[in-house]
Amino acid sequence: MTQSTALPKYVQTAELLIREIASGRLADGARLPPERDMAGELDVSVGTLRKALNDLTDRGLLERIQGSGNYVRHKADAAGVYAFFRLELVDGGGLPTADLLDVTRLKKPDGLPGFGASDEGHRIRRLRRLSGQPAALEEIWLDAAWATSVRREDLLDSLYFYYRTRLGLWIARAEDRIGVDVVPDWAVTEFDLAPGQPAGFIERWGRTNEGAIAEYSRTWFDSNVARYIARMR
Numbered sequence: 001m002t003q004s005t006a007l008p009k010y011v012q013t014a015e016l017l018i019r020e021i022a023s024g025r026l027a028d029g030a031r032l033p034p035e036r037d038m039a040g041e042l043d044v045s046v047g048t049l050r051k052a053l054n055d056l057t058d059r060g061l062l063e064r065i066q067g068s069g070n071y072v073r074h075k076a077d078a079a080g081v082y083a084f085f086r087l088e089l090v091d092g093g094g095l096p097t098a099d100l101l102d103v104t105r106l107k108k109p110d111g112l113p114g115f116g117a118s119d120e121g122h123r124i125r126r127l128r129r130l131s132g133q134p135a136a137l138e139e140i141w142l143d144a145a146w147a148t149s150v151r152r153e154d155l156l157d158s159l160y161f162y163y164r165t166r167l168g169l170w171i172a173r174a175e176d177r178i179g180v181d182v183v184p185d186w187a188v189t190e191f192d193l194a195p196g197q198p199a200g201f202i203e204r205w206g207r208t209n210e211g212a213i214a215e216y217s218r219t220w221f222d223s224n225v226a227r228y229i230a231r232m233r
Contacts (some may be wrong), residue, residue, distance in 0.1 A: 036071075086228050122147065138222075171208065202218070
């Protein structure tokens with residue numbers, strides 16, 4: 001069974017706008033629509049939108065000019081909750097969300113790269129969406145030394161946000177390896193590619209500030225829906 005694991009609505013709205021700015025869909029210096037119109041376009045309340053805009057202003061991504069409006073300001077080092085999430089819609093941007101498929105504590109299987117202090121891990125499987133479109137399947141292994149248990153109801157769209165706020169674990173850097181692999185046999189029907197079909201493939205090793213590998217993940221993505229994007233400034 002899937003489970004919605006949404007972040008608060010104002011955080012979702014802020015993250016969507018951050019990704020739109022990063023992708024260039026909202027250009028530097030662009031004036032945003034009036035708040036009431038924008039709230040209607042995003043299907044949120046004006047109050048929720050204002051909280052999101054305040055967040056972006058605090059990050060230096062918006063300049064709010066009294067009597068004139070809100071203007072986009074690109075900032076190279078401004079990172080959102082999804083700073084490590086590299087998939088975007090083919091046309092750019094897209095709000096990441098996740099349907100949780102399964103979370104189980106298991107002995108790390110043969111064939112999994114060696115990492116962490118424990119011989120067990122929490123295996124988390126999810127269907128990732130971009131602005132509602134099924135885009136990728138994820139299998140994440142969190143080393144069991146970081147948590148005795150991981151409860152379904154505690155997990156959020158952003159696992160790194162969950163790690164920081166619930167486990168005190170900061171993923172400071174990640175190594176990604178990109179290739180092609182076949183879709184796994186646990187794929188859900190919402191994902192357009194069937195098991196055994198080729199898909200874009202990402203392996204990731206997530207490291208703490210001290211350099212220890214705390215997490216290993218595998219992602220299969222539909223290249224008709226999403227692209228892997230890495231921006232360097």
